[in-house]
Amino acid sequence: MADTIWVYAEISEDKITTTTLEMLAKASEAGKAEAILLGPAPADAAQTLAKHGASKIYHCEDAIYTDYLTLPAAETVAGLIQKQSPAVMLFASSYSGRDLVANLSARLDCGAITDVGDFQLKDGSVEATIPALGASYQNTSTLVSEGTKLLVVRPKSFEPKLNEQPLSVEEIPAASDETLRKVHMKERVVVKREGPSLEGAKIVISGGRGLKGEEQFAILKDLAEVLGGAVGASRAAVDAGWVPYAMQIGQTGKTVKPDVYFAIGISGAVQHLSGMKTSKYIVTINKDPEAPIFQYSDFGIVGDLFKVVPQLIEELKKRKGV
Amino acid sequence: MNVVVCGKVIPASTVTIEIDPNTKRMARKGVPHELDPAAASAVEEGLRLTEKHGGTVTLITMGTSDATIGIRNALAMGAASAVHILDDAVAGSDTLGTAKLLAAAIKKQEFDLVICATESSDSYSGIVPGQIAYFLGVPPVTFAKEITVDGNQITIKRQSETGYDVVESTLPALVACSSGINEPRYPQLKGIMAAKKKEIKVYKAVDLGLSPDEVGEKGAREKVLSIGRPAKRQAGKAVTDEGEGGKQIADFLAEIKVI
Ligand SMILES: Cc1cc2nc3c(=O)[nH]c(=O)nc-3n(C[C@H](O)[C@H](O)[C@H](O)COP(=O)(O)OP(=O)(O)OC[C@H]3O[C@@H](n4cnc5c(N)ncnc54)[C@H](O)[C@@H]3O)c2cc1C
Ligand SMILES: Nc1ncnc2c1ncn2[C@@H]1O[C@H](COP(=O)(O)O)[C@@H](O)[C@H]1O
Numbered sequence: 280m281a282d283t284i285w286v287y288a289e290i291s292e293d294k295i296t297t298t299t300l301e302m303l304a305k306a307s308e309a310g311k312a313e314a315i316l317l318g319p320a321p322a323d324a325a326q327t328l329a330k331h332g333a334s335k336i337y338h339c340e341d342a343i344y345t346d347y348l349t350l351p352a353a354e355t356v357a358g359l360i361q362k363q364s365p366a367v368m369l370f371a372s373s374y375s376g377r378d379l380v381a382n383l384s385a386r387l388d389c390g391a392i393t394d395v396g397d398f399q400l401k402d403g404s405v406e407a408t409i410p411a412l413g414a415s416y417q418n419t420s421t422l423v424s425e426g427t428k429l430l431v432v433r434p435k436s437f438e439p440k441l442n443e444q445p446l447s448v449e450e451i452p453a454a455s456d457e458t459l460r461k462v463h464m465k466e467r468v469v470v471k472r473e474g475p476s477l478e479g480a481k482i483v484i485s486g487g488r489g490l491k492g493e494e495q496f497a498i499l500k501d502l503a504e505v506l507g508g509a510v511g512a513s514r515a516a517v518d519a520g521w522v523p524y525a526m527q528i529g530q531t532g533k534t535v536k537p538d539v540y541f542a543i544g545i546s547g548a549v550q551h552l553s554g555m556k557t558s559k560y561i562v563t564i565n566k567d568p569e570a571p572i573f574q575y576s577d578f579g580i581v582g583d584l585f586k587v588v589p590q591l592i593e594e595l596k597k598r599k600g601v
Numbered sequence: 602m603n604v605v606v607c608g609k610v611i612p613a614s615t616v617t618i619e620i621d622p623n624t625k626r627m628a629r630k631g632v633p634h635e636l637d638p639a640a641a642s643a644v645e646e647g648l649r650l651t652e653k654h655g656g657t658v659t660l661i662t663m664g665t666s667d668a669t670i671g672i673r674n675a676l677a678m679g680a681a682s683a684v685h686i687l688d689d690a691v692a693g694s695d696t697l698g699t700a701k702l703l704a705a706a707i708k709k710q711e712f713d714l715v716i717c718a719t720e721s722s723d724s725y726s727g728i729v730p731g732q733i734a735y736f737l738g739v740p741p742v743t744f745a746k747e748i749t750v751d752g753n754q755i756t757i758k759r760q761s762e763t764g765y766d767v768v769e770s771t772l773p774a775l776v777a778c779s780s781g782i783n784e785p786r787y788p789q790l791k792g793i794m795a796a797k798k799k800e801i802k803v804y805k806a807v808d809l810g811l812s813p814d815e816v817g818e819k820g821a822r823e824k825v826l827s828i829g830r831p832a833k834r835q836a837g838k839a840v841t842d843e844g845e846g847g848k849q850i851a852d853f854l855a856e857i858k859v860i
Contacts, residue, residue, distance in 0.1 A: 382741070576839065587850070598855075
């Protein structure tokens with residue numbers, strides 16, 4: 280179908296993910312948006328998708344999709360694509376999104392474009408914009424294969440929009456082949472996180488290798504508390520084991536777009552920048568005046584974070600009168 | 602247990618990679634190369650597993666002749682042998698072409714487990730491992746931050762948005778590991794000497810049963826249309842801390858009405 284665009288809907292923490300809604304906004308602008316929703320979902324999931332632009336929802340509630348990774352969903356989606364051939368199918372650049380696209384692009388022998396920041400649909404062909412090498416270049420790519428074009432979309436590329444469609448749900452049969460039950464999800468472990476969530480925070484305070492250790496992250500928590508923000512980190516801090524992966528900002532972590540982003544003891548590697556450079560304001564504290572992060576900052580202090588941050592906390596408390 | 606590791610050799614992290622406007626590919630030629638740190642972690646993981654359960658590690662890489670230095674590094678770390686897909690016809694392969702070539706090379710080896718790094722450090726599409734798993738017909742277990750093998754049972758801790766998942770599968774399987782899964786060892790002198798005697802098998806696409814039309818630039822489904830530089834964000838003010846840095850940030854926050 281020439282202008283039908285499918286969105287693979289994902290659920291996290293019992294909600295349709297924001298990235299799903301972002302993709303629906305773009306899909307309904309570029310064509311006729313439809314969604315695929317597989318596995319147990321909250322009761323209002325289909326309504327949420329319809330409200331955000333999905334004119335049709337292919338749905339199957341079966342738990343095989345959450346109990347077994349990738350293979351059952353790939354089987355079902357491949358079958359649907361072969362039957363309906365939408366022009367484009369969008370997947371979030373998430374764990375399950377990438378795994379699914381990997382399988383589908385090989386199975387359908389059609390390839391895929393990953394890390395897509397935007398795209399255009401013209402006469403059945405697709406032109407995608409991809410920020411390359413982190414973000415220092417921007418490329419455009421197309422897929423020359425026949426049939427449905429698979430795109431992996433990076434989070435925060437579009438704004439979710441309310442665009443209510445009449446609720447139209449088509450129930451589809453569950454994948455049932457025994458051979459699809461190969462990668463078993465045995466247990467989901469939720470690592471407790473402190474403070475507000477990074478995704479929605481208006482203020483994000485991130486620390487990097489410059490923090491020097493786990494204990495020192497406490498000063499960022501103090502700062503986050505006075506400002507009502509959330510704490511994030513660079514991959515160097517995560518890989519060192521100082522903070523959990525859930526706090527990582529960047530190419531392989533979360534993408535955030537707060538009003539103010541603090542980069543503290545972070546050099547500004549392209550992979551970090553790609554997760555935060557669209558923030559409204561960027562404030563930097565770094566002792567190296569040559570650090571690339573300064574090129575992206577709205578306001579920067581060249582100095583020792585262990586002096587600047589405590590003074591900032593004191594000052595904010597004073598001004599707030601506490 | 603025999604392990605095949607797929608790893609890339611890439612321009613060293615100290616060089617700034619430019620994109621050649623004519624070929625629209627990374628200008629990789631002539632710059633110093635190294636084993637991708639992500640691949641070094643995959644080799645390390647393979648070595649740890651075979652040290653515990655027996656068997657050997659074979660590294661497979663596809664790349665130009667610049668890749669030799671990285672292959673030697675993996676051999677010096679302890680990989681028993683290596684396979685180098687070296688062929689002008691494979692230049693310009695997209696993820697699908699790369700995965701077809703790697704899968705075909707893996708099929709020529711005896712393996713119980715294939716280990717990839719979730720993403721390479723220079724192109725990070727992150728879908729090559731899942732594509733390889735499909736072509737091999739083995740289960741894909743991705744984003745691993747810990748791998749345990751018990752008989753033919755494999756259990757991984759898989760990174761998730763909110764923590765981690767415990768995921769089980771059976772061998773043969775393909776695991777893609779996340780960054781930070783381990784600290785790769787440095788090759789020791791003994792290993793470096795031994796590496797010189799280890800075998801590096803070289804294959805071309807046709808040796809792997811793939812016609813040059815299916816791979817490389819010709820076979821690529823993804824075509825780059827244009828490359829460019831997006832407008833840089835205008836750098837703002839930066840001041841050197843002279844004892845008032847914290848207060849100056851507070852002033853800035855007041856100016857933009859955040860406090
Ligand atoms: C495929 C791939 C994906 C990646 N994904 C991500 C990602 O998602 N997120 C990410 O962040 N990185 C990612 N990286 C890693 C990235 O390339 C960098 O290595 C990383 O971001 C560096 O972290 P950092 O800035 O904390 O450390 P460094 O680069 O070491 O910088 C530390 C900074 O702290 C400053 N500093 C030190 N002490 C002080 C002090 N007392 N006061 C003030 N400043 C101080 C130093 O001047 C320096 O600028 C990825 C890399 C690859 C290859
Ligand atoms: N040219 C290559 N040679 C060997 N392995 C590769 C190659 N390209 C990709 N891979 C494997 O696939 C993973 C993901 O690569 P990428 O899709 O480029 O992020 C890498 O970490 C390797 O394990």
